[in-house]
Amino acid sequence: MDTLQGRVWKYGANINTDVIIPGRYCHITEPTELAKYCMADLDSTFVEKISRGDIIVAGGNFGCGSSREVAPLSIKASGIGAVVAPSFARIFYRNSINIGFPIFESAPAFEEIDEGDEVEITPSTGIIKDLTKGTEYQAAAFPEFLQAIIARGGLRGYAEEVLARRKATAFTP
């Protein structure tokens, strides 16, 4: 995955999936349509002000609440390049990995990076650089299994390999 670079938009702790994409939009499955309502109940100016590649830096327990996969989908479709937070709610965490959306865990990055800073992230190493301040942070490493899913661009690639393997070893008379 290439280096990510963008301007930071900063939010607090416990940003839940209801404010990321409210229930009234949860029947939408088309990413470009979902992108229009991203962060609708948190920051109504979000969609207008962000540029492609921008980065969200938020407090702990990001994405808590419902299992709706449209939450990371809408953020991804809005053009946001990555989310950095001290911790992620577990379903948001797995959904992001499963759909190939980059997330990074770092508490110091949240504490020190300010809104408007220019940040560069190297996904392969988890190094987060605040280019405005000249500081650097190391995100928590992903377990090996998840690195493999991330490298395949999401869980679908993993499933396809399992199916191919099963087909190859299936008994044929």
Added chain:
Amino acid sequence: MGMTISEKILAAHAGKERVEPGEIVMVDVDVNLANELSAALAIDEFLKIKGADRIVRPEQAIFVPDHFTPAKDISTAKLVQRVRQFALDQRARWFEVGRAGIEHCVLPQHGIVGPGQVIIGGDSHTTTYGALGAFSTGVGSTDVAVAWAIGQTWLRVPPTVKVTYHGTLRPWVKGKDLILYTIGQMTVDGATYMAMEFHGETLRELPMAGRFTMANMSIEAGAKNGIFHVDDVTREYLASVGHTAYTEYWSDPDAEYVAEVDIDAGAIEPQIALPSLPENSRPVSEVGDISIDQVVIGTCTNGWIEDMREAAQVLQGHRVSSHVRCIIVPGSQEVQREMVREGLMQIFMDAECIVSTSTCGPCIGGHMGVLGEHERCVSTTNRNFVGRMGARSAEIFLANPAVAAASAIAGHIAGPEEIVSRDLVPV
């Protein structure tokens, strides 16, 4: 070192002797649930998986349309049509509205879920079935799709926090109060990535309804799953729904816990969680005079027949305040049928409540009771996030069914004792 019940269930489903917290395992899935929202996205994903054309174990794939059903508009109707067609084509289990209700009440009542299973569902409150001694957790749509395709899912083995309740519950204190109090103590991310394992003599007296409520809301402390051990209450319930073949797992005495929380349950009063996080819980008696516009009693968290009886006990012989909408949402058709049988329907109608069909509608601001600007609602649902039930400026207060019923009558937040003691005052 021994293992916890969650570790044992995961090990058994991963084909391993033992598993350790933090380890990622591929486990066989016994039940794979989706509602119309999570299913729609899952179908899109499933159709993209090369080599997957059929759900590998269609009898374990459960579809319950409940979030925006009966369809609230044309776009949700189209969504449900697409999901129904897929479920029927795949010969999976489709629960049409008249035979169903809200997924988390439907699955136990149909004997689909039980002890020792690994259950995943495209809904965060899939944690509910931990009340039956299952490892049960919410996942996203891609997870659901992949489990349809390969019959397995990946799980990081959670460390377990042991929560023990001591003492005898006061009047009107139920499972909802225990879990709201617990989330208040542990905070909304206190159990993130963890299993919450519930123990203690208090819980032996707790009916299945209260246990379902607690497991349902374990996710509100961030937990991956909430789990109870099987006892006679569980076994009796399972027998009543025809779930007879199952394995009971038990945490070893020397199992390792990442934390232990002890709660003096006898000291807990009926709770209410103030806006806008479930951790803002406190005794109802301490919140003061807060007027309200709407009350919702029911849904997946408190939509069981026991919950309906508690609400009816408070509402009987009273009328809801003239400026409050009181919406009763039974958890399932089965619960609603029982309400009719027991005469609860009459009590609710006489009290001038309205009784809705079973749906997630009001809880997610979908339909059947969406809040307007600056409205306040006392709700037995599970989340009081900003905008959850409608307008961003609306405020949600979480409580048990008796507190919600008392508040509907009073027109402001009130405990059941306020209403009951009023009954004793001669008019």
